[in-house]
Amino acid sequence: MGxxxxxxxxxxxxxxxxxxxxxxxxxxxxxYMWAPILVNFFxxxxxxxxxxxxxxxxxxxxxxxxxxxxxxxxWNAFLICFYLNVGLLDRDSDLxxxxxxxxxxxxxxxxxxKPTYPVNITSNDPFRxxxxxxxxxxxxxxxxxxxxxxxxxxxxxxxxxxxxxxxxYIFLDEDDRFDFVNGDAKSPQHTVVHPMYVSYSxxxxxxxxxxxxxxxxxxxxxxxxxxxxxxxxxxxxQLQLHQQQQLHHQQPENFNNW
Numbered sequence: 596m597g598x599x600x601x602x603x604x605x606x607x608x609x610x611x612x613x614x615x616x617x618x619x620x621x622x623x624x625x626x627y628m629w630a631p632i633l634v635n636f637f638x639x640x641x642x643x644x645x646x647x648x649x650x651x652x653x654x655x656x657x658x659x660x661x662x663x664x665x666x667x668x669x670w671n672a673f674l675i676c677f678y679l680n681v682g683l684l685d686r687d688s689d690l691x692x693x694x695x696x697x698x699x700x701x702x703x704x705x706x707x708x709k710p711t712y713p714v715n716i717t718s719n720d721p722f723r724x725x726x727x728x729x730x731x732x733x734x735x736x737x738x739x740x741x742x743x744x745x746x747x748x749x750x751x752x753x754x755x756x757x758x759x760x761x762x763x764y765i766f767l768d769e770d771d772r773f774d775f776v777n778g779d780a781k782s783p784q785h786t787v788v789h790p791m792y793v794s795y796s797x798x799x800x801x802x803x804x805x806x807x808x809x810x811x812x813x814x815x816x817x818x819x820x821x822x823x824x825x826x827x828x829x830x831x832x833q834l835q836l837h838q839q840q841q842l843h844h845q846q847p848e849n850f851n852n853w
Contacts, residue, residue, distance in 0.1 A: 601765070602649050605657075605758035609646040612751045613639065619744055626700035627724075629693045634670055638663070645759065654766045661759040664752045671745040671752070678738040678745075686738060696723035701737035708733040 620635040641663040648656025677684045677691070689696060703710045710727035735743075 601758055601761045605649045605755065605762055606646060608751060608755045608758055609642050609649070612642050612748075612755060613646075615744075615747060615751065616642070619748075622700045625704075626702075627695055627697035628691050628699065629695065629697075630691045631674075638667055641667075645755065649758075649762060652766065654763060657759050657763055657766075661756055661763065664756040664759065668749050668752045668756075671748045674745040675742050678741045696726075698724075698726060699737045699741055701735075701740045702730060703727060705730075705737055705740065706734040 616635055616638050623631045641660050644656045645660025678686050680686055708730050709732045710730045712727050
């Protein structure tokens with residue numbers, strides 16, 4: 596029962612991760628944030644591996660998902676620090692857009708946002724998108740939105756790591772343990788193994804084998820003698836019966852002659 600509950604918890608966590616990361620991937624595509632797009636793509640692959648491993652009891656896939664969970668937490672922690680300008684990090688740099696000049700889609704398109712663009716546009720790179728001078732009336736600043744998304748991903752990743760550790764512990768414990776009585780395997784891949792006891796006293800030796808052969812031979816000879824004796828008795832009985840029948844037929848003839 597505990598194994599099924601933990602398994603369902605991990606499956607539910609994977610589903611929530613899949614929904615939230617797809618939503619995040621869509622907005623990253625709209626903002627042309629190429630570094631997050633690539634990392635999100637890998638995260639989707641590992642979520643699928645973790646879901647498959649939990650559903651089909653494949654410990655290797657679960658461990659792979661578990662290792663990726665730590666990497667995913669590190670990446671989202673980096674994003675939080677990036678949008679907070681921690682240390683040498685600058686959210687206005689081209690670190691996440693890989694030099695394309697793109698920014699988060701929520702900077703201009705957030706709820707209630709009113710961007711103000713510069714009048715005199717002078718740019719050395721015509722392919723670089725134009726950023727507004729300032730954005731007003733936003734319900735939430737784009738940095739807060741990105742930090743919230745990263746925080747949600749870290750929380751779900753922690754739940755996924757916890758569930759993966761618990762399921763891995765159960766599966767590994769079942770692999771190291773054999774049930775010799777009447778156990779119930781929790782995984783369909785496990786088969787209950789019952790020990791087979793061998794009585795070495797029943798194994799014949801050379802002396803006991805010779806004695807057994809002599810005993811069998813004596814028994815066969817005795818049986819043949821009994822069969823012959825029974826056959827002779829049967830023949831004698833038949834002969835006596837035949838003689839009595841002849842005497843019975845001769846007596847009426849002698850009476851008539853008399």
